[in-house]
Amino acid sequence: MRASQFYIKTTREAPVEAETISHKYLTRGSFIQQIAAGIFSIMPLGQRSLDKIRTIIREEMNAAGGLEVTMPVVQPRSIWQESGRADTYVPPLAKFLDRREREMVLAPTHEETVSIMGRYGIASYRDMPLILYQIQTKFRDETRSRGGLLRVREFEMKDAYSFDADPAGLDTSYDAMAQAYRNIFSRCGLDAVMVEADSGSIGGKDSAEFALLADSGEDTVLTCDSEECEYGANLEKAEFIKTLNAEEKADEVEKFPTPGLKTIEALAKAEGVSESKTAKAVFYTIDDQVYVVVIRGDYEVNETKVRNLMGGSEPRLATREEVAAAGFVAGSASAVGINSKYVIADESAVENANLLAGANEEGFHLRNVNFGRDWNADHMGDIAAALEGHKCPRCDDGYLKQHRGIEVGHIFKLRTVYSDTMNVKFNDVDGKLQPVFMGCYGIGTGRLLAAAVEANHDDRGMTLPRSIAPFEVVVVAVNMHNNDEVRELAESLYRQLNDVGIETLLDDRVEAPGAKFADADLIGMPVRVVVSPRSIQNGGVEVKHRKAARSDSTIHAADQAISAVQAILNS
Amino acid sequence: MRASQFYIKTTREAPVEAETISHKYLTRGSFIQQIAAGIFSIMPLGQRSLDKIRTIIREEMNAAGGLEVTMPVVQPRSIWQESGRADTYVPPLAKFLDRREREMVLAPTHEETVSIMGRYGIASYRDMPLILYQIQTKFRDETRSRGGLLRVREFEMKDAYSFDADPAGLDTSYDAMAQAYRNIFSRCGLDAVMVEADSGSIGGKDSAEFALLADSGEDTVLTCDSEECEYGANLEKAEFIKTLNAEEKADEVEKFPTPGLKTIEALAKAEGVSESKTAKAVFYTIDDQVYVVVIRGDYEVNETKVRNLMGGSEPRLATREEVAAAGFVAGSASAVGINSKYVIADESAVENANLLAGANEEGFHLRNVNFGRDWNADHMGDIAAALEGHKCPRCDDGYLKQHRGIEVGHIFKLRTVYSDTMNVKFNDVDGKLQPVFMGCYGIGTGRLLAAAVEANHDDRGMTLPRSIAPFEVVVVAVNMHNNDEVRELAESLYRQLNDVGIETLLDDRVEAPGAKFADADLIGMPVRVVVSPRSIQNGGVEVKHRKAARSDSTIHAADQAISAVQAILNS
Incomplete structure (x- = not known):
């Protein structure tokens, strides 16, 4: 892609209300544009990163046996009455009367509609396991939307739902989803911890949250400080061992x-x-x-x-x-x-x-x-809040450590909560009608991008991993409009990089070199190749890893540049 | 994909309210599921076809220089006041008060938000041409939603918007989009005609509609019956030559x-x-x-x-x-x-x-x-309705012919309608502030699928072209669960077809052969391969084009089957 034909509109100033690094950099980098509180447009650079995130998610969901579907944003309120959540969902459902005077709601999650698809398609135990997922738009009317894409009102989510014949089947689906989530986060460059969580408005029993530990997070996560212990939970769910002395003799009041x-x-x-x-x-x-x-x-x-x-x-x-x-x-x-x-x-x-x-x-x-x-x-x-320093509930010698975290994924064992209310039943091997065991699994795509920026940045901008950066390489052509040698070399490198399948941005804009370098750092392509009169004089082109210090670029002869880029990308 | 692990839930009966062939077949084939009037879930088979449509659209949009973005469903009503459409849009905007008591609307189209992106990114004539597009969910509260995906309330649309410095630039973008649309329709197996159209609620001046001529269409389209003349227009726009006699002498009243x-x-x-x-x-x-x-x-x-x-x-x-x-x-x-x-x-x-x-x-x-x-x-x-038999307004000897049509695409020259109200301005070569010339271009993805079914079906089901059928080939294994020879041959063909990159469905379900054949015809994979005890006895496997008569299948030796399939697919 040529920058002159792309949409790169960076700014030096972040919006005054931006509190988080990801909000600042994604706005400054022209990845996102705020339309209202908690409502954003995604600009071409953001779209490219989100597309890569979606592709990673789809690959992992498909590998885990998921089938993609799409369910509607606007839904009749009646199906929420069927599930019993029409009046209890938090935050309250956004709703309106349609022109036929029917109550419609904007769906914040899709257990109701997926139950309708499940009950249509599942007749027998042979129809399961079944995992349906979508990557789709939702609306939750949060009053405290802030932090850019970290907490929004309208958002895109990958939500998956599993259907199984029994609790053991649900366990298998749940574990498969948990593993898919680990793969997704790791491929997106996120070191997320899986911790126990409360089920909240979604219902059901067991649930776990994937949290990226980061100071900008709104979640509180507690983990055991013992190296052998893997216990972790969010604040809502975390337990601890209380010191008790019930054996003491009761004295007089x-x-x-x-x-x-x-x-x-x-x-x-x-x-x-x-x-x-x-x-x-x-x-x-x-x-x-x-x-x-x-x-x-x-x-x-x-x-x-x-x-x-x-x-x-x-x-x-x-x-x-x-x-x-x-x-x-x-x-x-x-x-x-x-x-x-x-x-x-x-x-x-x-x-x-x-x-x-x-x-x-x-x-x-x-x-x-x-x-x-x-x-x-x-x-x-147990109605006590676990806090830093409390004793770990799982091991003998650990104590809880408290962190700020960003919730990047949440998985739930719904069991039969929805199959009971929404009538999702199947005939078991004996021909007996039984409720389906369901699970649900969510990742917000926009929040994942924002979290990736929280975890991957420096004071010059974003340092997204190759897997989700909008481009893998930027070729910065200095003064190419006045210098044929620069132009020809930059164009030739651009062609060669594209030919070997490396997604390259050629910065051919009529801009000062400093502005191009600043944009390259802010947007954060993993590898920067500079073609300039000086680099040519020095024997070729300058190649630098985004995370390397400014001084750590190396000069490569033109015919060695591609392999130098590949070496960095594969490192 | 194995049918036993997929979601295929066909039915013999169409919903009673289904009036169009596409509504009947897409529902019977478990491509779509109605959630409310004009609101549908897309099931896995439908998702696969729609994904192919989206890929075709993206390829053509990108080839025409389009950059993909995503704009929100929920928007503040204030930006619709800015454009002047808050109270005049037809049908009226669905709206609700959010928890901060702000008026929000569900966007039926995105001129407002794209103008906001345009005015952010366009400063100079150098920033154009610019074409932004999205594939995104919209809501229009039509009261007469019917016909399955042909006329819905919530729908996914590819909408593109062009920004140019002058009318000539707009003409170029408009023509590029028109050509991209022709490519899209032709790749999706649709013989759509481009006819003049009225701009309606969108505003602007020139506009054209792409119509698939089909009896189930709700549109009326008039075309010239002369072979040399290309005139066509929809009923709202169509002109004709009226017979006049104004020269006649006026007689006494x-x-x-x-x-x-x-x-x-x-x-x-x-x-x-x-x-x-x-x-x-x-x-x-x-x-x-x-x-x-x-x-x-x-x-x-x-x-x-x-x-x-x-x-x-x-x-x-x-x-x-x-x-x-x-x-x-x-x-x-x-x-x-x-x-x-x-x-x-x-x-x-x-x-x-x-x-x-x-x-x-x-x-x-x-x-x-x-x-x-x-x-x-x-x-x-001119306020007269053109009708069949009226004289063509463009040529000397043609007469208008009237058709029913399905609108599958619509392109508009908005000119400066939105850049004036929404303040999308740029500095021209002389540094003078000028309004941007805009265009907008829409294709509904779901309606495109439905239109493709209207144009490609027979009395047994859908006959979608290879480019958008959910799978290219179905391997129907007859009695595979009792017959090792059938199972091994079917599995081997399935592997080989996948290996050469042909998207294949292996029907390995425990179902009667008749049910599998009926499903294969209803869903309409372009090629059907039958592996059965009889086919093996006859020397191999049976290969048949979906559109061929039942009797037109041919037997191929197992090692010739793949090339026979490829020959049909490439025909």
């Missing part, structure tokens, strides 16, 4: 005045004990009911775990008014004397004896509060 | 009673004259004002031409009440005595003398009505 002590920190300090000897009470409103959530003073509540414990209803912090109306004394509250129906307890408060807790009386607290004797809870489980 | 004569036909019959000697009055409401449209009695009004004559406002037939309220006497109406502001006249009524017309008095008509003397019109032009 003792009420004492604590005037002005409204926080766990202040209380523990005044009493001269660790916060781990206290029970904290936090108020949440769930389905219009105020609950008191009890957790050991040194731990924090994980709202996702609360949601899962409470059957999927979204908790939110109760307002001051709601707390007062429910009869609680904020600052001196506990579950003591409270109807256990409205108490949610973390194991850490349940299995620790003799904790300090509120007396449910202004200015008083209680010593030696014990679960079972002094309070009870109808809702119990 | 004469009022006469016509009790009970309410139609032109009845009036002409009673008077013993041809309908061409009468002036018909038709009432239209345009922007809330009733107009009388006067046209010679034997011609019909073309509403698109009326719209264009009246500056783009959509005319609709006036109601009985509106006609009465405006003071007209339906059945005896004419423009005589009417304020010329509210009269729209076709040339045929203006340039013919001594016509019969209504007296604007119940039960009376006038003889010898003449334009200029007896009535006047502020709005005059």
Whole structure:
């Protein structure tokens, strides 16, 4: 491709709202153009990189037995009512009335339509395993779209869905997809970690996230610091080993005045004990009911775990008014004397004896509060947030390390969540009707590109790997419009590189050499070949790896240039 | 691909609402699945054909200098206000309020966003010509979606946009696109005719439509029947030579009673004259004002031409009440005595003398009505519908022939319509700011597939050309699960065909031979190879072109089969 016939419109300035490196470089490099918050056009350079990502994804999906389909953006709301998600999906579905007054929604994901395709096509166990995938446009009306392609509202996603006759089949499909994902990320130059994740709005049970560890990520990921242990999970899902002392003998409850002590920190300090000897009470409103959530003073509540414990209803912090109306004394509250129906307890408060807790009386607290004797809870489980330094839940000697991460893929075992509601059934070997076991698997193509930039850049621009850079080589022709020797050599190299199948950009624009070099660095073609009066004087052309220092270019005779380029590309 | 691992779910019955052959066969063949009126999922077989169509389109667009981009489905309504189309686009834009209460629309076409990309990237005449294209999803809320993929609401389109510095540049880009379109249609096995067309909601001036002549089409296309003449136009645009007699001497007006004569036909019959000697009055409401449209009695009004004559406002037939309220006497109406502001006249009524017309008095008509003397019109032009048998407007001896057609492509010279409103400007050679000359060019990929089926089928199913059939060859293995010889030979042929790069489907399903043959015919792979105990007994395998009669298969020795297949594919 000749740059003079291509669309390269780089700028020095990044948009003021750009916070991430990928947003800055993809905009400055004219890969993307913002049309509205979280909505972008893809320009020719971005299109080339995304096409390569799509090709890699297709190859891996096909190799894993996937069949490509395309499902619609606009869908009747009725099918979302069938699955039960019409009103519960987060963020809420964008919807409109069509001209026949039918409610339509913009699909943020495609479990409903793929279930319709599955139930049409699957009659018998012989019709499975089946993996359907698409690379298609979705819309999620996120209010905090930012970061360029990292978090958008309209986005393209590769979403795959597996159909199997039993849990073992689902495991096989899930593992095949996980391996395909590892291959995809590695081919795109991303060192992504696979960690346990919560299933969120998608539903189902097991799920894993692929995260690129990067400071610009919005995700929090915890991994075990032990070299032998592979445990990792995102914040929503991460577990840890809590220190418990339930065997300790329960002492007598003792009420004492604590005037002005409204926080766990202040209380523990005044009493001269660790916060781990206290029970904290936090108020949440769930389905219009105020609950008191009890957790050991040194731990924090994980709202996702609360949601899962409470059957999927979204908790939110109760307002001051709601707390007062429910009869609680904020600052001196506990579950003591409270109807256990409205108490949610973390194991850490349940299995620790003799904790300090509120007396449910202004200015008083209680010593030696014990679960079972002094309070009870109808809702119990692990609702604590894992944090850096907590003990690994899988190995004996590891501790959790906390990272920022970019979610680049997510895989789910849906099991029969959708086959039950959407009626995806098959006849098993005995002719008995059974629900299909489903899985779903997603990668955002645009986010993958942005993540690749987060992981591959320097202060001059992007350093994308050969597999997804828009071009593999740029031939920068210096002053070619005034110098026949330069022009002829540059054109000849361009022809030769194309002939051996190397995707080459010939920078034949009428631009100053400095501008061409800056563009080459910003866009980040893996290899730069400079043809200039000086390079010719020095014996040929200058060849340089994008990641090498400016001074690390080497001069090659014209007839050696192609093999020098190939050597770098294959290195 | 093995059929046992693919998704082939054919049915004998077409959906009851299916009216067109392509709707029936694409549904029966499990190429597409309807999700709502005018909204479809594409199943794996359909995906394969559409992928081939996309590849052909991309190759031709790239060869014509096009650069691929992707623009968003969801757009802020504000950019449609900028272009002036927010409230005027037909059909009305589907819209919703996002969570920040901003008005968003689903884009039915992309002139607005491509203008934004154009104005970002084009600074100087050196930045042109530029052709940007995408293959992308659009939504048009048609109320009469029907015919499967022929007329849908959500659809994928290849839309290209050209940017040039002057009209001559636009002509060059337009011609290049027209040639690319001819190549695309011919490679997809479609014999499409290029005819003049109206620009409709897109705006601009010259435009042409590519139409596949087919009875299932919703378009009406007129072509000249003379072999030397290439004139063709769709109904909205078509012109013709009207017979005129304006030179005739005007005779005296004469009022006469016509009790009970309410139609032109009845009036002409009673008077013993041809309908061409009468002036018909038709009432239209345009922007809330009733107009009388006067046209010679034997011609019909073309509403698109009326719209264009009246500056783009959509005319609709006036109601009985509106006609009465405006003071007209339906059945005896004419423009005589009417304020010329509210009269729209076709040339045929203006340039013919001594016509019969209504007296604007119940039960009376006038003889010898003449334009200029007896009535006047502020709005005059060609507003007549061309019909079969009318004289060709381009040649001397041709007459128009009327056809049903499927619009498979549409190209427009937008000129500066959008560059003016959306501010797409460039500095010319003299450094003067000038508006860019734009063009736009669209092909619906799904409609192209459906049109290809309309043009390529028989009573057993589809006969798509090799270039877009989902597979090139099907190997039907009869009883392969009980017969080692059949299995080994079928597997060996399958391997060999794949090895020479022929896309082959091995029908290895546990199905009766009759079902496999019926599927092969319905889906329509160009070549069918049958491996059966009988074929082996007869000396090898049976090879048959899809379009050949059932009896026209030939037996080939196993080692000759591949070359026999290649011979048919290349024929």
